[in-house]
Amino acid sequence: MATTTTKTEPLIGKRIKRRxxxxxxxxxxxxxxxxxxxxxxxxxIVRSPHAAAKIxxxxxxxxxxxxxxxAVFTGEDTKDVGPVPCGASLPGLRVPHxxxxxxxxxxxxxxxxxxxxxxxxxxxxxxxxxxxxxxxxLPAVADPEKALAPGAPAVHPEWPDNxxxxxxxxxxxxxxxxxxxxxxxxQRIVSQRLIPSAMETRGVVADWRPGDKALTVYDSTQIxxxxxxxxxxxxxxxxxxxxxxxxxxxxxxxSKLNVYAEDILMGFVAMRIGKPVKWIExxxxxxxxxIHGRGHVxxxxxxxxxxxxxxxxxxxLIQDLGAYHQLLxxxxxxxxxxMMPGLYRFKNIKADIVGVFTNCVPTDAYRGAGRPEATHxxxxxxxxxxxxxxxxxxxxxxxxxxxPEEFPFATATGLTYDSGDYAxxxxxxxxxxxxxxxxxxxxxxxxAGRLMGIGISTYGEICAFGPSPATPAGGWESATVKIExxxxxxxxxxxxxxxxxxxxxxxxxxxxxLGVSIDDVLVLHxxxxxxxxxxxxxxxxxxxxxxxxxxxxxxxxxxxxKRFGAMLLESDDVSVTNGQCICNRTGNAKTLAEIAGASxxxxxxxPNTQPGLVSTYFWEPPNFAFPFxxxxxxxxxxxxxxxxxxxxxxxxxxxxxxINPLLVAGQVHGGVVQGIxxxxxxxxxxxxxGQLITGEFTDYAAPRASRVxxxxxxxxxxxxxxxxxxVKGVGEAGTIGASPAVVNSVVDALKPLGVxxxxxxxxxxxxxxxxxxxxNA
Amino acid sequence: xxxxxxxxxxxxxxxxxVEPRLLLIHYLREVVGLTGAHIGCETSxxxxxxxxxxxxxxxxxxxxxxxxxxxxxxxVEGLAAxxxxxxxxxxxxxxxxxxxxxxxxxxxxxxxxxxxxxxSPTEQEIREGLEGNICRCTGYQHxxxxxxxxxxxxxx
Numbered sequence: 001m002a003t004t005t006t007k008t009e010p011l012i013g014k015r016i017k018r019r020x021x022x023x024x025x026x027x028x029x030x031x032x033x034x035x036x037x038x039x040x041x042x043x044x045i046v047r048s049p050h051a052a053a054k055i056x057x058x059x060x061x062x063x064x065x066x067x068x069x070x071a072v073f074t075g076e077d078t079k080d081v082g083p084v085p086c087g088a089s090l091p092g093l094r095v096p097h098x099x100x101x102x103x104x105x106x107x108x109x110x111x112x113x114x115x116x117x118x119x120x121x122x123x124x125x126x127x128x129x130x131x132x133x134x135x136x137x138l139p140a141v142a143d144p145e146k147a148l149a150p151g152a153p154a155v156h157p158e159w160p161d162n163x164x165x166x167x168x169x170x171x172x173x174x175x176x177x178x179x180x181x182x183x184x185x186x187q188r189i190v191s192q193r194l195i196p197s198a199m200e201t202r203g204v205v206a207d208w209r210p211g212d213k214a215l216t217v218y219d220s221t222q223i224x225x226x227x228x229x230x231x232x233x234x235x236x237x238x239x240x241x242x243x244x245x246x247x248x249x250x251x252x253x254x255s256k257l258n259v260y261a262e263d264i265l266m267g268f269v270a271m272r273i274g275k276p277v278k279w280i281e282x283x284x285x286x287x288x289x290x291i292h293g294r295g296h297v298x299x300x301x302x303x304x305x306x307x308x309x310x311x312x313x314x315x316x317l318i319q320d321l322g323a324y325h326q327l328l329x330x331x332x333x334x335x336x337x338x339m340m341p342g343l344y345r346f347k348n349i350k351a352d353i354v355g356v357f358t359n360c361v362p363t364d365a366y367r368g369a370g371r372p373e374a375t376h377x378x379x380x381x382x383x384x385x386x387x388x389x390x391x392x393x394x395x396x397x398x399x400x401x402x403x404p405e406e407f408p409f410a411t412a413t414g415l416t417y418d419s420g421d422y423a424x425x426x427x428x429x430x431x432x433x434x435x436x437x438x439x440x441x442x443x444x445x446x447x448a449g450r451l452m453g454i455g456i457s458t459y460g461e462i463c464a465f466g467p468s469p470a471t472p473a474g475g476w477e478s479a480t481v482k483i484e485x486x487x488x489x490x491x492x493x494x495x496x497x498x499x500x501x502x503x504x505x506x507x508x509x510x511x512x513x514l515g516v517s518i519d520d521v522l523v524l525h526x527x528x529x530x531x532x533x534x535x536x537x538x539x540x541x542x543x544x545x546x547x548x549x550x551x552x553x554x555x556x557x558x559x560x561x562k563r564f565g566a567m568l569l570e571s572d573d574v575s576v577t578n579g580q581c582i583c584n585r586t587g588n589a590k591t592l593a594e595i596a597g598a599s600x601x602x603x604x605x606x607p608n609t610q611p612g613l614v615s616t617y618f619w620e621p622p623n624f625a626f627p628f629x630x631x632x633x634x635x636x637x638x639x640x641x642x643x644x645x646x647x648x649x650x651x652x653x654x655x656x657x658x659i660n661p662l663l664v665a666g667q668v669h670g671g672v673v674q675g676i677x678x679x680x681x682x683x684x685x686x687x688x689x690g691q692l693i694t695g696e697f698t699d700y701a702a703p704r705a706s707r708v709x710x711x712x713x714x715x716x717x718x719x720x721x722x723x724x725x726x727v728k729g730v731g732e733a734g735t736i737g738a739s740p741a742v743v744n745s746v747v748d749a750l751k752p753l754g755v756x757x758x759x760x761x762x763x764x765x766x767x768x769x770x771x772x773x774x775x776n777a
Numbered sequence: 778x779x780x781x782x783x784x785x786x787x788x789x790x791x792x793x794x795v796e797p798r799l800l801l802i803h804y805l806r807e808v809v810g811l812t813g814a815h816i817g818c819e820t821s822x823x824x825x826x827x828x829x830x831x832x833x834x835x836x837x838x839x840x841x842x843x844x845x846x847x848x849x850x851x852x853v854e855g856l857a858a859x860x861x862x863x864x865x866x867x868x869x870x871x872x873x874x875x876x877x878x879x880x881x882x883x884x885x886x887x888x889x890x891x892x893x894x895x896x897s898p899t900e901q902e903i904r905e906g907l908e909g910n911i912c913r914c915t916g917y918q919h920x921x922x923x924x925x926x927x928x929x930x931x932x933x
Contacts (some may be wrong), residue, residue, distance in 0.1 A: 024878030025866040025885065027813015034812040121807075122798070199825060199879040199913050250815070250879030283818045471902055499877030499914050518797070578933055579897050662873045666919055671877065673916030697822035697911065703918040705907035734916075743916035 001343075011508040011518055015662040017502045018750055019523070023291055029248040032203035032220045033280045039124030040205070041070060043269055044124035045262065046114040046131045046143045047288070048106035051140035051359035051690025052153065055104055055113065059132040064118050066130060067611040068123035069271055073112045073265075075101040081268050082234045084261050084324070088331035096156050096357075098324045100234075100261040100268070100466045106135070108321035108359050109692055110288030112261050117277060138229035140359035140422035144320035145297055146600040147356050150320045155323055155357035157681050164355040165330055167385060169337050172348030177312030179302035185384050188192065188696045189737075190759040191296040191373040191686035192750075193320065194322055194677075195700055199411040200250020201281035202290055202345045206270035209642035213484045214241040215267055223498050226473055227259055227530045235271070246526035249498030253674070254365035255290050256498070257538045257553060258327045262289075265579045278393065286694050292684050293366020295320035296333070296373045305531070308389055308396045312348035315340055315377070321495065322362035329362050330355050335370030335462065342378035343628055344400040349412045359690040367674055371461045372739060377761075379457040379740030382758060393456050393744065394430055400422055401458075408721075415462065417626045418728075422718040426458050426630035427651040432651050432714060433632050441545035446752055451637035452647075453769075455745025456630065463729030464544030464625035466724065477622040478534050479549035481510060481557050483613035485600040487579075487593025488516060489521045491553075494547030495535015496526045500731060501663045502542050506550050508659055509725070513554040513647045515578040516592060532616055538741070540729030543659060544625050548723040554616035560613060563606040564595045616633045625720040629653035629729040637749045642768030644680060644746055646709040653713070656720040664730050668713050671734020677703040678735075679742035683761045701761075782846040786811065787855025793844045801835075804842035805852060813853040813882040817911070824910030827883035828852045832888040836909070853882035856889070863925045865889050872922035876914035885911050888924050895933050898924070903909045 023029040058073040085097035102113045111455060114131050119122035139153035146152055147162040154160040178184060206217040215237055223226050224244040232239040249256065258485055262279055269277045281290070299316040319333040337351040337476055368375075386396040401422040402409045409417040438454055445452040466475040478494035491510050507521040524530055538547070558576045565574045566580025573584045580589040589597075594615070598604075602611035634648040652666055658664050683699035685693040694700040718727030747755055755770060779794040780865060784808060793808055793900065805811045805828065813819060817825030819838050829851040856863035871905040875881040886906070891906035898906065903924045904917070904919050 016871065018875075020878070021875055024875045024881050025862065025869050026857060027811070027855075027882040029878055030812075031815065032878065033816070034806075036807075121803070122796075189895075197913055199823065199877065200912065201817075248878065251877040254912070283820070283823075501876070580923045661903070666876055666915060668872050669916030669918040670914045671916075674913070696820055697818045698820055702911050702913065703916075704911065705921065706901070706904040708904075708917055711916065711918055 007599060008510050012512050014660065016504055016518065016660050017253065017510055018501050019507055020431060020501065020503045025346045031200055031248045031250055032205055035205045035218055036410055037205070037207060037276040039523060040276040040278055041117050041119060041273060041620060042121040043266065043277050044116050044128040045129050046116065046133065046193050048109060048111040048113055049104065050106060050135055050137045051142065053106050053107050053135040055102060055106065056134040056136055058114060059265050060114065062130040063127040066123060066127045066304060068120055069118045069127045069663050070118040072114055072131060073269065075099055075103040079103060080264065081277060082264055083469055084264065084404065085230050085234065085258060085259050085327060086325035086329065087327045088325065088329065089164050093330055094159055096324055096673060100264045101701045108361050109690055110285065113264055115269060138543065140362050140690035141357050142688065142690040143573040144318050144356040144358055147358050148354065156435060157361055162357045164357055167334060168355040169351045169413065170412070171347065171414065172312070173313045174314060174348040174350040175255065175350035177624060178303045181311050182306040184301055184303050185381065185388050186301045187381060187384055187757050189298045189300060189377050189380055191294040191298070191376055192760055193295040193363065194293045194366060194682050195287050195376055195684050195694070195703055196253045196255035196290065196293055197700065198251030198253055198255055201283060201286040202256065202260065202262065203256045203280040205278045206266040206278040206463060208270040208274060212241070215270065216243045216245065217267060218247055219263055220249050220256055221246045222249070222256045222496055222498055222538055222613045224526055224528050225261060225494065230259045231264060231267055233265045239754060243529045246496050252498050253367040254293065254369055255520055257365050257536065258291060283697060284695055287360055287700060288692055291326050291362055291364035291716040291769060293363060294373055295363040297372065298377050300377050300381050302385055304385055306389065308391050308399050310344050310346055310400050311349040313340060315351040317351060317353045320358050321355050321362065322358055322360045324362050326362040326364045328472060330368045332363065336374040338415055339374035339462060340378060341413060343458055345402055347412050356380060360686055361475045368669065371732065372675065372736045375459045375736045377738045379459065380743065380757065383744045387756065394435065397426060397456065397458050405683060406566050416623060416724050418623055418720050419630055419718050420626065421716065422458065425628065425654050428630045428714060428716060429630040429650050429652040432712065433648065437672040438634065451639060451749040453635045453745040453747070453749025453750055455633045455635070455741045455743065457737050457741035458630045460626055460628040461736050463540035464621060464623045464675055465539035465541045465629055466624045467621055474535060475547040476535065476618050477549045478618045479534050479546065479553040480532055480614065480616040481550065481553040483557065483596040484721060485596050487591065487739045489516060490585050491521060491550055492525045492531045493523060493525045493546050493550060494531055495542040496534065496536045497542060500537060500542055502546065505543055505663060506547060507661045509547055509550050510554060512578065513551065513558065514592065528653055538730040544621065544723055544727045544729045545621050547727065548725055549617050549619040551725055552619050555616045556617060558617040560597055560615065563609050564599050565590055565607045567604065568598055580684045593691065608680065615685060621722060623722045625656065625722045625728040627653065627655045627730060627733055629733060629737055631737040633741040633745040635745040635749055637746060637767060639771055640754065642764040642771060644762060644767065646742070648712070649709045650712045651731065651734065652715065653733050654716045654718050655730035655733060657717060657726035658715065659727065667709050667730045668734045671732060672711050673703050673708050674740045675738020676708055676742055679739045679760050680761060681761050681763065780843050781806065782843055784845055784848050784850060786850045797843050799842045801837040801840040801842045801845050809853050811854050815879055815882065816829060816855060822911065824887060825883040826891065827879050827886040827910065828884055834887050853885055856885070864930045868923040868927035868930065871925040872919050872926050874915065874920045880910060880912045884912065884920060888927065891924065892928055892931060899930055
């Protein structure tokens with residue numbers, strides 16, 4: 001029966017339970033590794049154990065001789081496939097040719113050298129160990145500063161200085177600002193390499209249909225459409241014969257915003273063996289071969305007046321790129337430069353980036369992607385300046401924010417901050433935590449010999465990526481909204497969520513605009529055969545850009561509904577409300593189902609109107625959106641062990657208008673804990689030979705439930721003028737705000753010992769050494 | 778070479794010939810077709826593969842299928858009964874305990890055991906009970922809320 005339930009209560013702003021959860025809580029969702037196909041083969045990859053080596057020879061025969069093995073491919077077989085694409089361009093960028101399998105040389109531990117294909121997962125794994133590779137190990141370099149030193153091993157022999165690019169940006173008159181300053185503070189700040197560690201590793205199932213010359217790839221990706229375009233190019237298949245499906249995706253955090261050698265390789269294998277093939281990344285491979293994040297060594301200087309007014313900032317940024325450029329690798333540190341003024345009135349800036357090759361897996365976008373590094377830097381520097389001037393860290397921040405009436409606010413780095421009241425979340429957080437009382441408590445604690453710290457960060461971020469001229473692949477997002485003949489509503493979004501909950505939030509938007517029950521709305525995504533072209537989910541963009549595309553598609557659709565409604569109701573004054581089209585004069589109404597039925601049956605059409613009720617909208621954002629907020633962290637450091645306990649964590653975020661507070665809280669919690677992870681325990685460690693020491697969860701310290709605090713969340717709401725929903729984005733906010741707040745808190749705790757700065761991660765061992773030697777880390 | 782195993786999974790009897798080295802998680806996922814439990818780390822650290830073996834939460838990525846011969850296994854697929862979710866499943870839904878959902882089946886099986894052992898845990902006891910399960914999305918707070926909500930419901 002054609003029915004659509006009407007409703008009157010708006011859903012935007014409500015705590016709506018997620019539509020996607022029933023399949024997740026019952027274990028019936030389909031992730032890549034859950035896909036089985038008749039005749040499906042399994043692939044295992046032979047990887048380099050060396051960070052740098054020449055390949056003198058490969059003997060695949062022992063592997064091929066194992067019963068069940070159907071093929072082994074090496075770099076010689078795949079030399080005409082690919083390369084692995086880099087989508088970022090910078091003037092003078094050196095781009096090494098990135099073969100999908102190594103040819104005569106390997107450049108990092110885990111570098112793919114050969115692929116073994118077998119009828120069974122276990123046999124493929126056995127056979128991978130039987131491939132004999134003759135290596136001549138070479139000197140390697142894993143540290144970006146060492147890689148820049150004269151005489152360092154060359155990662156790529158054609159570029160002996162290991163410099164992939166340099167980048168300079170200047171705004172205002174930084175030299176004048178520094179010359180006129182009362183005070184200049186300097187600090188070297190490290191944002192260590194991190195491993196994104198989505199709980200689902202990467203995985204690919206590739207299925208080649210020789211009769212159709214068509215390839216279907218199921219891939220754990222954040223960007224199915226971009227992957228399709230780039231896969232088609234790398235494999236030499238017409239794009240319209242490639243279908244990419246992102247099934248249930250078990251987290252990404254930027255690590256699946258990429259095109260990897262294995263994505264292309266599985267397409268190649270499927271085409272060569274004529275059977276479906278599955279490759280599931282092991283956790284060890286995930287840590288070795290999926291991109292890492294961060295990897296900065298930053299040298300900051302800020303200039304200020306005696307009263308704490310900031311004048312200028314200089315930054316020398318050394319970015320550890322790893323051995324290759326993945327999709328966005330060289331672009332990530334340029335985001336740090338854009339964000340370097342933070343929320344403050346730095347009118348004069350100068351930044352120099354050096355992108356450095358190392359014999360490590362490439363770095364690329366990881367939750368925040370350049371912005372956490374920048375925020376960590378500016379927020380540490382504001383505290384260092386406050387300490388230098390003997391000012392309160394809250395006071396120095398309040399002194400340097402632009403006023404609400406100064407928006408849109410032009411930064412020295414060329415951005416235009418959309419809207420903001422930057423003091424508001426800080427004031428709210430100070431009130432929640434009762435700052436004066438807390439400082440009094442701290443004085444008593446210090447008198448009693450306890451190491452208690454209070455840390456503040458006031459962060460901003462560039463979100464809602466973004467205006468197309470400022471993005472590598474187009475920054476718009478698309479949506480199709482379709483009213484089915486029965487009146488049910490289907491939304492197809494080019495955003496490709498993987499845990500964020502857009503099946504719920506986009507349904508809220510559609511239900512409100514049409515006035516139907518959320519149960520009548522279904523949101524589809526992630527399949528390039530189902531969804532019109534799209535960009536994907538990353539950079540806190542899905543709701544701000546993808547949700548806005550849904551909104552505009554709905555506006556167009558409502559106009560069409562009104563044309564049919566006007567015809568059926570014989571009225572020229574109609575509106576769409578409560579799942580009906582109503583004549584505003586008579587009150588007569590036609591349900592959405594009646595209108596949809598008439599539009600598809602098409603016995604009669606309104607003038608200049610096509611049958612059907614479908615609208616597609618590609619929305620191009622005129623600007624980024626800029627969320628902001630304030631985090632305050634109270635810590636206590638154990639003098640005996642160096643262990644840090646987070647006693648309180650208050651996060652006041654302003655992400656514009658909130659569609660679903662339950663989901664926003666989830667994003668903030670998760671983001672904050674990833675930031676706490678960076679501050680306290682996470683670090684990708686390579687030894688001097690380029691061996692990854694933190695190669696498993698046994699050695700890489702991802703935060704556990706017992707080690708993270710209760711997070712008290714609150715909000716201020718400053719709608720963004722950039723989009724009609726007024727939303728700004730919240731996916732990365734927690735991560736960006738957290739690490740400086742935690743470090744500032746611990747530095748504050750150790751202030752009585754003369755500590756001025758600590759680099760992350762602040763492990764108990766590091767803190768114990770600082771306490772016992774009284775030196776800075 | 779192959780060995781016969783007989784076991785009960787979610788109340789149904791199964792008999793299969795398996796290789797001695799077949800991991801229980803691969804047996805459940807690929808032989809029996811129960812793909813709810815996931816492989817997250819292969820080293821017993823992350824808990825995504827947690828299932829119940831003879832009443833105890835076990836990480837099935839580091840147990841052989843032959844070791845489960847004769848046992849009773851419950852997986853996340855076996856929790857819902859008579860058309861309604863297990864209170865722990867319901868609480869994960871109500872409290873937004875899942876984001877990407879990959880850790881969720883293992884989390885739910887662990888939480889079931891936490892509450893069987895301690896029907897009214899404190900927040901710290903909940904967090905310690907979750908120590909063997911990694912979630913990268915939620916920051917654990919909504920999972921803690923879900924455990925509290927399930928405890929309240931199951932105790933009621």
